[in-house]
Amino acid sequence: MSVTDCITSFVDGRVRLRHPALKDGATAELVSSVVGGVEGILAVQANPVTGSLLIYYDTEKLSREQLLELAEQGAAFVPGMNESAVPAEGRAEMPSGRACKACAPVDELLGFLTRRSTTKFIDRAMLVSLIASLAALPLGSRAVHTAAGGVFVSGLLQHLLAHRKAL
Structure with missing residues (x-):
């Protein structure tokens, strides 16, 4: 699943994405903080209840194409972003060489703790x-x-x- 599949609204200066992985509070917080640190991003609002992310950006600093390119690159590192639409055997590997499903034991431990x-x-x-x-x-x-x-x-x-x- 690409980031463009998750976009529900995209107007200049504002984009809304929805994905089931964003329903996890920790994942939504992680994505929100990372996206908020990108130059040109004005504000980010994550809503774990609906699994959505609302991003306000400066159109003078970021074009739609640049924003989409950054989003596609960053989505590979977000826990659960590749899991909902792609079967386990077809998942892309992260640059470290481990599949996203390898993060499950860590997520389980964090949930327990x-x-x-x-x-x-x-x-x-x-x-x-x-x-x-x-x-x-x-x-x-x-x-x-x-x-x-x-x-x-x-x-x-x-x-x-x-x-x-x-x-």
């Missing part, structure tokens, strides 16, 4: 490890302090991942 139940469990583990780390200091147990601190930092990384949108 950002799940509410996982976040609640890790938040509790962070509290316990912080208490254990601080309690180990006056007792002189450097090994316990270090191990508990490592658990706390690991939990902090997951916490930042789960709440990255709010940061």
Whole structure:
């Protein structure tokens, strides 16, 4: 599926695209931030509910052809963009040599790590490890302090991942 297949509206200065991959909030956010960083793009609005992306661009800096060319190049790196219309055996490979479907385990892991139940469990583990780390200091147990601190930092990384949108 090419980017032109996803375009639902295209007037000078404004283009709207719809694709099922954009219904994933993380993918919509990723695409929105990448597109927003392109010179000549004035504003980007992603809507994960409808799976659409509205792009406002400066016609003095970007022509329709340039915008479409950039979109086609960038679509190869967006998770899920090649999956809805092309069968698995016919998917194009990314420049790294791995097919888009190879990203599925990573997406599954990210989904697990950002799940509410996982976040609640890790938040509790962070509290316990912080208490254990601080309690180990006056007792002189450097090994316990270090191990508990490592658990706390690991939990902090997951916490930042789960709440990255709010940061």
